[in-house]
Amino acid sequence: MDIECYRLLRLILTNQNITGGITIFDENRVKLLKNKMSIILPSHLVDLHNAFLLMDEAPLECDGHTMIISNALVKACIPHERILGTVRGQHNGFCLYPHLWLMLDGYIIDYRLRMWVNLSDGTSVSDTAPHGIFPANSDEINYLYEKHKIVPAKLLDKDLLSFISDGFSDRLTIPESTIDWFKRHSHDIPEIKN
Numbered sequence: 001m002d003i004e005c006y007r008l009l010r011l012i013l014t015n016q017n018i019t020g021g022i023t024i025f026d027e028n029r030v031k032l033l034k035n036k037m038s039i040i041l042p043s044h045l046v047d048l049h050n051a052f053l054l055m056d057e058a059p060l061e062c063d064g065h066t067m068i069i070s071n072a073l074v075k076a077c078i079p080h081e082r083i084l085g086t087v088r089g090q091h092n093g094f095c096l097y098p099h100l101w102l103m104l105d106g107y108i109i110d111y112r113l114r115m116w117v118n119l120s121d122g123t124s125v126s127d128t129a130p131h132g133i134f135p136a137n138s139d140e141i142n143y144l145y146e147k148h149k150i151v152p153a154k155l156l157d158k159d160l161l162s163f164i165s166d167g168f169s170d171r172l173t174i175p176e177s178t179i180d181w182f183k184r185h186s187h188d189i190p191e192i193k194n
Contacts, residue, residue, distance in 0.1 A: 039134050039135065039140055041133060041134075043177070043181075044177060044178045044182070045178070048178045050175075051172065052069060052109070052111060052132070052172075053132075054168070054172060055111065058165045058168035058169075059166055060112075060164070060168075061112060061115075062099055062101065062110075063100050064164060064165065065100075065111055065112050066082050066100045066101060066102055066109075066112075067082075067153040067154075067156070068169045069109065069172070070082045070102060071155055071156060072174050073102075073104070074155060076174040076178075076182075077179075078104070080102050080105075080109075081102065081104075081150050082101075082102055082150065082152060083100065083101050083102065083147050083148075083149075083150060084099075084147075084148050084149050084150075084151040085099060085145060085147045085149075087099050087143055087144070087145050087146070088143065088146070089117070089129075090143065091142055092142075094117055094125070096116050098148075099112075099113065100112075101113070101145065103136065104133075106136055107133050107135055107136060108133070108135070110131070110132070110145075111131060111132060113130060113143065114130070117129040128142065129143060
């Protein structure tokens, strides 16, 4: 964990005011830290998370949501997998099958689990469900993601994506900082499995 992230996390956990010298990048990390506490994302994934938040209110379930995000990642040449599987709450008995999420560079991308937990068990339980980008099967998320198979998303016409998402897909742009990071690290990353 870099020094600045550690400092921000310590301030948040001790409820101290954060003053002076915080850039926009740091403010984004602060928002993620408040939401996930000790889960800290690398900067290229913080930028990606902020881009995906524009899709959060899209009227899509996990299949459509992962399809639109996967399409954007494929167009940006960012390797990932679209996964079909089961998600289980480790402490609350919640179980969801089928569910779709994305795997990217050792992280899960899931902006729809919380919706399903809320429908099943209410907001008091769903508030603790992971939402966004987080390390795969981290003990801190209290949910176990079990992969059954890779389900590639078909590349669809942008007008069709716009139609099924009520225009939300038009707003989704993969940040240049994320694209640049993956270009620089492409020799370390396996082939795209979208």
